[in-house]
Amino acid sequence: xxxxxxxxxxxxxxxxxxxxxxxxxxxxxxxxxxxxxxxxxxxxxxxxxxxxxxxxxxxxxxxxxxxxxxxxxxxxxxxxxxxxxxxxxxxxxxxxxxxxxxxxxxxxxxxxxxxxxxxxxxxxxxxxxxxxxxxxxxxxxxxxxxxxxxxxxxxxxxxxxxxxx
Numbered sequence: 633x634x635x636x637x638x639x640x641x642x643x644x645x646x647x648x649x650x651x652x653x654x655x656x657x658x659x660x661x662x663x664x665x666x667x668x669x670x671x672x673x674x675x676x677x678x679x680x681x682x683x684x685x686x687x688x689x690x691x692x693x694x695x696x697x698x699x700x701x702x703x704x705x706x707x708x709x710x711x712x713x714x715x716x717x718x719x720x721x722x723x724x725x726x727x728x729x730x731x732x733x734x735x736x737x738x739x740x741x742x743x744x745x746x747x748x749x750x751x752x753x754x755x756x757x758x759x760x761x762x763x764x765x766x767x768x769x770x771x772x773x774x775x776x777x778x779x780x781x782x783x784x785x786x787x788x789x790x791x792x793x794x795x796x797x
Contacts, residue, residue: 644683645676648690651760652697658760659701672700698758741791749784752777 652672656665676683676696686692742750751770755761763781767774 640684641677641680644680644689645673645693648693651690652693654760655694655697655758656701659698659758660705664704665701668701668704669697671704672696675700694759737795738788738792741788741795744791745784745787748772749780749787752780753784753788756781 649669653665653669656668656672659665660668672693676693683689683692742753745753748770752766755766755769756763761769763774763777766772767777770777772780
């Protein structure tokens with residue numbers, strides 16, 4: 633690994649720091665998010681060569697933040713909000729996970745969703761994209777994104793309730 637200067641690291645990561653903190657906050661909440669962000673920054677420092685070589689450094693930073701938050705969530709057995717308020721007027725479901733096995737279960741259930749619903753749910757819930765960003769990324773209309781998101785939440789809630797009977 634080549635030595636990395638502080639200025640070089642800052643120029644690569646700091647433009648994405650606010651987004652990284654927002655990702656951590658969506659997964660962990662505001663209390664634990666700064667610690668997860670610090671863990672992500674440490675990982676990025678250790679893998680600075682890979683960060684420099686990444687085609688999309690923002691996406692690389694987002695994944696580092698997401699992975700650090702999920703790792704912290706698993707180790708702390710904390711609560712995971714499946715979604716933040718989307719502002720689309722629908723009744724949002726927030727699932728409180730009691731332990732790491734519940735998180736694993738939800739990840740398995742998400743994997744069972746149809747591909748478009750799975751993508752929309754992950755982009756909204758874990759990556760924090762808004763409906764218009766998801767629509768442009770997936771080539772769908774905003775109404776279609778909202779419909780897929782609603783169906784994904786409903787199906788996920790149903791699958792989760794079936795598993796916990």
